[in-house]
Amino acid sequence: MMVKNTHKELDQAKPAQFELLKVCRDTQARRGILHTRRGAVQTPAFMPVGTQGTVKGMLPEQLAEIGAEIILGNTYHLYLRPGHERIARFGGLHRFMNWNRPILTDSGGYQVFSLGDLRRIDEQGVRFQSHLDGSAHSLTPELSIAIQEALGADIMMVFDECIPHPSTRAYVAESTARSSRWAARCKAAKTDRGAALFGIVQGGMDMALRQASAGDLIEIGFDGYALGGLSVGETAELMYQVMEWTLPLLPQDRPRYVMGVGTPENLIEAVARGADMFDCVMPTRNARNGVLFTGFGKVSIKQARYLDDQTPIDPDCFCYVCRNYTRAYLRHLYQSNEILASVLNTTHNLYYYLHLMQGMREAITTGRFRQFRDEFYRKRNPDANS
Amino acid sequence: MMVKNTHKELDQAKPAQFELLKVCRDTQARRGILHTRRGAVQTPAFMPVGTQGTVKGMLPEQLAEIGAEIILGNTYHLYLRPGHERIARFGGLHRFMNWNRPILTDSGGYQVFSLGDLRRIDEQGVRFQSHLDGSAHSLTPELSIAIQEALGADIMMVFDECIPHPSTRAYVAESTARSSRWAARCKAAKTDRGAALFGIVQGGMDMALRQASAGDLIEIGFDGYALGGLSVGETAELMYQVMEWTLPLLPQDRPRYVMGVGTPENLIEAVARGADMFDCVMPTRNARNGVLFTGFGKVSIKQARYLDDQTPIDPDCFCYVCRNYTRAYLRHLYQSNEILASVLNTTHNLYYYLHLMQGMREAITTGRFRQFRDEFYRKRNPDANS
Numbered sequence: 188m189m190v191k192n193t194h195k196e197l198d199q200a201k202p203a204q205f206e207l208l209k210v211c212r213d214t215q216a217r218r219g220i221l222h223t224r225r226g227a228v229q230t231p232a233f234m235p236v237g238t239q240g241t242v243k244g245m246l247p248e249q250l251a252e253i254g255a256e257i258i259l260g261n262t263y264h265l266y267l268r269p270g271h272e273r274i275a276r277f278g279g280l281h282r283f284m285n286w287n288r289p290i291l292t293d294s295g296g297y298q299v300f301s302l303g304d305l306r307r308i309d310e311q312g313v314r315f316q317s318h319l320d321g322s323a324h325s326l327t328p329e330l331s332i333a334i335q336e337a338l339g340a341d342i343m344m345v346f347d348e349c350i351p352h353p354s355t356r357a358y359v360a361e362s363t364a365r366s367s368r369w370a371a372r373c374k375a376a377k378t379d380r381g382a383a384l385f386g387i388v389q390g391g392m393d394m395a396l397r398q399a400s401a402g403d404l405i406e407i408g409f410d411g412y413a414l415g416g417l418s419v420g421e422t423a424e425l426m427y428q429v430m431e432w433t434l435p436l437l438p439q440d441r442p443r444y445v446m447g448v449g450t451p452e453n454l455i456e457a458v459a460r461g462a463d464m465f466d467c468v469m470p471t472r473n474a475r476n477g478v479l480f481t482g483f484g485k486v487s488i489k490q491a492r493y494l495d496d497q498t499p500i501d502p503d504c505f506c507y508v509c510r511n512y513t514r515a516y517l518r519h520l521y522q523s524n525e526i527l528a529s530v531l532n533t534t535h536n537l538y539y540y541l542h543l544m545q546g547m548r549e550a551i552t553t554g555r556f557r558q559f560r561d562e563f564y565r566k567r568n569p570d571a572n573s
Numbered sequence: 574m575m576v577k578n579t580h581k582e583l584d585q586a587k588p589a590q591f592e593l594l595k596v597c598r599d600t601q602a603r604r605g606i607l608h609t610r611r612g613a614v615q616t617p618a619f620m621p622v623g624t625q626g627t628v629k630g631m632l633p634e635q636l637a638e639i640g641a642e643i644i645l646g647n648t649y650h651l652y653l654r655p656g657h658e659r660i661a662r663f664g665g666l667h668r669f670m671n672w673n674r675p676i677l678t679d680s681g682g683y684q685v686f687s688l689g690d691l692r693r694i695d696e697q698g699v700r701f702q703s704h705l706d707g708s709a710h711s712l713t714p715e716l717s718i719a720i721q722e723a724l725g726a727d728i729m730m731v732f733d734e735c736i737p738h739p740s741t742r743a744y745v746a747e748s749t750a751r752s753s754r755w756a757a758r759c760k761a762a763k764t765d766r767g768a769a770l771f772g773i774v775q776g777g778m779d780m781a782l783r784q785a786s787a788g789d790l791i792e793i794g795f796d797g798y799a800l801g802g803l804s805v806g807e808t809a810e811l812m813y814q815v816m817e818w819t820l821p822l823l824p825q826d827r828p829r830y831v832m833g834v835g836t837p838e839n840l841i842e843a844v845a846r847g848a849d850m851f852d853c854v855m856p857t858r859n860a861r862n863g864v865l866f867t868g869f870g871k872v873s874i875k876q877a878r879y880l881d882d883q884t885p886i887d888p889d890c891f892c893y894v895c896r897n898y899t900r901a902y903l904r905h906l907y908q909s910n911e912i913l914a915s916v917l918n919t920t921h922n923l924y925y926y927l928h929l930m931q932g933m934r935e936a937i938t939t940g941r942f943r944q945f946r947d948e949f950y951r952k953r954n955p956d957a958n959s
Contacts, residue, residue: 240909243911244916273901277901283902495659522654522655523625527632
């Protein structure tokens with residue numbers, strides 16, 4: 188691809204150096220830079236999801252153009268197809284998919300645990316059946332790390348269980364303790380000294396278990412820390428509560444990644460509580476379903492009201508789509524099942540998310556994050572002050 | 574869009590000025606420039622098909638980047654959805670779809686006649702039912718021109734019947750004579766003096782009827798002439814025979830467009846017989862089905878043999894796809910039903926077609942078209958000389 192990164196040589200013993208530039212006076216919001224072996228990531232950062240070796244509908248150059256500095260790859264999907272060893276023979280996922288900036292891979296745990304009846308868990312790991320062909324597989328902490336290293340991930344995640352909500356306290360405690368043991372096995376299994384490894388705090392919606400999990404992980408020691416088990420059906424208030432319990436427990440000098448979250452509101456609130464990194468399929472999946480994000484809320488482009496609408500999705504948006512296409516055209520493409528509907532909608536939605544993060548970063552830098560948040564809500568609720 | 578055309582002011586009475594630069598010594602191949610109100614088109618030219626206001630999977634900028642100078646729009650589809658009057662309110666198809674280079678529109682006849690039992694023909698025109706919702710419509714020469722003018726086409730086509738093959742000689746004669754009468758009505762109905770109008774020679778596979786049709790159209794007088802009714806199931810030999818009968822009858826100073834053709838071989842043979850313009854869904858439709866064009870023949874990327882193939886689709890191709898992606902990655906995308914499979918495959922196939930035309934143009938200019946054709950066949954059949 189065209190875009191080249193220049194990045195400083197990293198200390199191999201600290202493969203993800205986090206540079207904390209500023210902390211908000213009014214909130215816990217943090218402005219930083221995460222240095223990886225494939226370049227720097229400005230935080231707070233949003234990572235577009237590239238499940239099967241592609242961010243659906245986007246060329247790598249298009250991702251770079253709208254400001255994506257890091258993307259997420261899915262261990263479970265790539266393990267099954269085309270296979271991590273095959274990707275390794277190709278020189279890793281970056282070369283395979285033509286993306287030379289940082290990649291974070293998940294551990295495969297989330298997908299495997301989502302299989303429901305198709306999986307069995309024990310201390311060793313998880314046995315499961317492929318959703319593609321029903322074939323039998325076993326995923327362990329050691330194999331998860333081996334797969335992530337074969338993919339060439341710049342940031343790897345520990346193999347853990349994303350606990351369903353609601354669950355009994357007993358199960359949450361048992362699962363969380365097991366995830367801590369698995370986290371230690373992941374760290375022990377790691378051989379790629381240039382890659383970072385992040386721990387994942389579990390503990391369900393229970394403060395004491397979250398604290399225990401965070402304590403376990405900090406004791407093991409990781410390059411960064413994630414909050415898992417959120418956005419699993421709980422209320423936004425409960426999600427924010429868990430962040431408030433947990434994020435302050437994590438080391439100031441390491442990046443904090445809130446997994447699988449979320450809506451634009453969720454991102455702002457999580458940043459206000461001290462989160463640095465995010466991933467979510469929401470912008471990309473919603474795009475393919477014709478739901479578009481704007482400063483004033485969501486637009487469902489399939490609606491007949493847009494048939495003759497000559498305005499862009501969001502008149503205040505400067506993305507390629509809003510500069511060149513009308514709502515009526517986008518509705519026409521969606522109604523006609525055209526490939527370009529997914530391409531243009533995804534471009535806009537990812538731009539919206541990445542631009543929102545950029546806005547937050549600027550606001551933190553200039554000491555105006557609280558005003559930025561206020562303004563964000565005011566634009567969504569134009570009548571709030573009237 | 575980014576690309577701007579500079580083009581000279583056109584005489585409104587000659588809206589498609591054809592500049593014949595060179596004729597091959599060995600064949601009938603012609604090198605020319607077709608000047609339209611939205612810019613020049615180098616001929617021989619291939620026009621990517623944009624059925625529903627988009628060339629499937631391609632951004633307008635991507636089309637321009639691979640050298641598309643003109644695209645085709647479909648009157649039938651755009652009439653039904655989103656409606657030509659709606660598109661007119663948006664300032665025409667160019668603005669609607671963000672393409673500012675020339676557009677040629679078909680007359681809608683081909684699609685309407687493809688509807689089979691859903692249509693009824695008489696002297697006035699064709700009554701038909703929409704394939705979308707079964708609603709009743711009537712398409713006449715006058716309405717076809719009105720639709721094409723509403724779309725803002727730079728080149729319009731007369732409304733005619735694309736005669737099925739085989740048909741009885743009596744039916745071919747009756748239909749061809751009616752198409753001539755319709756052609757005259759189209760010319761009379763035309764009001765956009767800046768748009769060109771092309772006649773379409775019919776006559777089935779019968780030399781006398783082709784001659785009669787060409788004579789009728791030349792007498793009416795058009796800005797360019799097309800051959801219709803080809804690529805309808807006849808052999809390649811018969812198709813070439815019809816070209817040999819018909820193309821020499823057409824005025825040297827007008828562009829000649831062979832409609833709906835065809836394979837790379839068809840294009841070379843048609844150019845050798847004096848054709849200047851082409852359109853075909855083959856590169857785009859095949860791309861979406863995983864069939865890729867190369868100098869050595871077709872590649873079906875879904876095959877298991879490409880699982881570990883680290884070479885590009887065509888090592889001799891300089892397109893974006895061949896410079897950045899392997900067969901194995903393209904197979905993975907196709908097997909995974911990824912949007913990017915269609916995007917990358919379409920990019921490659923259209924580049925192949927447009928690059929093939931460019932090669933023919935250069936060869937005619939430098940007096941090497943015969944050698945170019947020989948070389949084309951030699952690469953496809955590497956054992957031919959052994």
